[in-house]
Amino acid sequence: MILVSGASRGLGRAICERLVARNHTVMGLARNVEGLPFPSMACDVSSYEAVKNVAQELKKSGAKIEGLINAAGIASMNLAVTTPPEVTQRIVHTNLLGTIYCCQVFAPFLLRNKEGAIINFSTIAVSLGLKGESVYAASKAGVEGFTRAFAREMAGFNVKVNCIAPGPIETALLQGVGEKQVADIVSRQIIPRQFTPDAVSDLVEILLDKRSSSLSGQVLHVGGA
Amino acid sequence: MSDPETLQLEIFKDIQSRLSGRQIEVTENTPLIGDLSCLDSIQLVELCLALEDKASELGFTFDWTSEAAMSKSRGMFRTAGALAKEFLAQRESQK
Numbered sequence: 001m002i003l004v005s006g007a008s009r010g011l012g013r014a015i016c017e018r019l020v021a022r023n024h025t026v027m028g029l030a031r032n033v034e035g036l037p038f039p040s041m042a043c044d045v046s047s048y049e050a051v052k053n054v055a056q057e058l059k060k061s062g063a064k065i066e067g068l069i070n071a072a073g074i075a076s077m078n079l080a081v082t083t084p085p086e087v088t089q090r091i092v093h094t095n096l097l098g099t100i101y102c103c104q105v106f107a108p109f110l111l112r113n114k115e116g117a118i119i120n121f122s123t124i125a126v127s128l129g130l131k132g133e134s135v136y137a138a139s140k141a142g143v144e145g146f147t148r149a150f151a152r153e154m155a156g157f158n159v160k161v162n163c164i165a166p167g168p169i170e171t172a173l174l175q176g177v178g179e180k181q182v183a184d185i186v187s188r189q190i191i192p193r194q195f196t197p198d199a200v201s202d203l204v205e206i207l208l209d210k211r212s213s214s215l216s217g218q219v220l221h222v223g224g225a
Numbered sequence: 226m227s228d229p230e231t232l233q234l235e236i237f238k239d240i241q242s243r244l245s246g247r248q249i250e251v252t253e254n255t256p257l258i259g260d261l262s263c264l265d266s267i268q269l270v271e272l273c274l275a276l277e278d279k280a281s282e283l284g285f286t287f288d289w290t291s292e293a294a295m296s297k298s299r300g301m302f303r304t305a306g307a308l309a310k311e312f313l314a315q316r317e318s319q320k
Contacts, residue, residue, distance in 0.1 A: 052290075059286070105290060112274050156267040 001063050002208065005029040005045050005102055006072030008036060010171035011121070014197030015069055015204050022205065027063070029054060029072070045072045045098030046090070048105075055105045065109035067208050068118045070099045073140075075173055080134040088135050095139035100146055103161075111157045117208045118154070120147045122165035127225040128188055132181075140165070144219050151217030160216035162207050166200055167223040190224025227283055232316075233309040239275060240305055243268045253306025269302065276312055285319040287312060 002019055006012030007028025013036075016028045020038050028040035043054045058065070074094045076087050099120050110116030122144045124130075125137040144163055151161035167189050168174055168182045186194050199222055206212055207220075237251040240263070249255070249263050256262050257269060264272065273289040280287035289301070301311035 056286070108270075108274070108277075108290065111270055153266070157270070 001025045001027055001058075001065050002067035002069065003027050003029060003058075003065055003102075003106060004069040004071055005043070005098065006070075007038075007040055008032055010071070010173050011166070011169060011197055011200055012069070012071035014171075015071060015201050018198075018201035018205070027058070045070075045102055046093035048097075048101045051098075051101045051105045055109075058109070063109070064113065065106060066113065066116050068102060068106050068110065068116070069204060070102050070118070070120045070143075072098050073121055073173070075133070075136045077132045077176055078135070079132060083135050091135050092139045092142075095136070096142040096146070099143050103146070103150055107154065107159070110159045111154075114158045116159045117212075118150075118159065118161040119204060119207050120161070120163045122147075122163050122219060124165055124167040124185065124189065124221060124223070124225050126165065127221065128185065130185065147219065148217045155216060158213075160207075160213065162215060162217070163219040164200060164203055164207070165219050165221045165225065166195065167221070167225070168194055169200060169222070170194065170196055186223070188225075189221075193223070195222050229313050232313060233306075235279075236276070236309045236312060237305055240264065240272060243272060251305050253304060253309075255305040257302045257305060257308060258300075272308075276308075280312070280316065283316060285316050287315055 002024050004012055004016050004026060007016050008030035016026050016038050019026045026038050028036055028038055029043040029045065030040065031042065031044045033040035033042050041054050041057065044050045072094060074091055076083060076091060103118060107118065120143050122140040123137065125133040126141045126144060130137060147161055147163040154161050168177065168185050174182065182194065186192055203220060203222060207215070240251045244263060257264055276289065277287050301308050
């Protein structure tokens with residue numbers, strides 16, 4: 001089974017649909033799972049208790065988890081000085097703590113198998129230092145640092161941990177970002193074109209595959225940065 | 226078979242078996258984390274997974290990822306005795 005957080009929309013949903021199409025057993029996690037066309041469980045990843053409850057349910061069911069994809073994320077395009085503290089906390093709780101909680105709680109399933117892949121999500125905003133995304137970038141920079149260190153902790157168990165850092169992908173997360181701003185960010189990528197969720201799903205498949213077993217602790221930039 | 230003293234001894238024996246031949250007597254005060262730990266981090270995780278299995282055989286769930294487990298000063302990994310005590314306490318609480 002492959003667990004995917006943020007499964008109700010955006011990249012998380014696209015990844016779930018791709019993996020289901022490839023005959024993987026997927027369990028999507030999201031705050032609202034109503035109407036999702038694949039197996040799913042309600043879970044707010046910013047709550048440690050909620051994540052633990054999901055893990056307990058999965059343990060009871062005897063689920064064997066081979067992959068964990070932490071795609072849950074929120075953003076608020078704002079200057080840091082005009083970002084309300086509750087928004088800052090929500091971003092950090094979901095993006096950074098949510099990723100850490102899921103890794104802490106679900107990694108033991110993978111440790112037991114001595115095999116598996118964990119994929120976290122960052123953003124091009126970290127490497128480019130994008131104006132108006134400082135809080136979001138800070139939360140994702142934390143994810144990158146966590147990924148590198150956590151990869152070392154998991155290496156002895158044959159579990160690889162990597163991070164995908166997309167540029168502006170065509171998803172709901174991009175709503176509120178002007179076309180000109182998107183074009184500007186895309187122009188700063190090594191490959192200056194806007195990629196689709198399909199490109200990210202391709203990379204996810206590669207990182208889940210046993211043939212990428214030599215790759216861990218890496219941040220992979222979609223489009224290059 | 227599953228009285229507290231026997232279980233504690235079994236846990237100490239399990240730890241002993243992971244010491245790769247090192248001559249250390251595992252007692253209640255044997256540290257499991259920190260500079261003086263007898264186990265490395267991988268061995269500690271493997272011990273926890275083994276205790277999960279043991280708990281399952283005994284009909285309860287052993288949770289080693291709780292907040293208390295994470296704290297070095299008062300957590301269950303402080304010593305072999307603390308770990309055994311926590312294991313037994315979790316069994317008791319689920320009876």
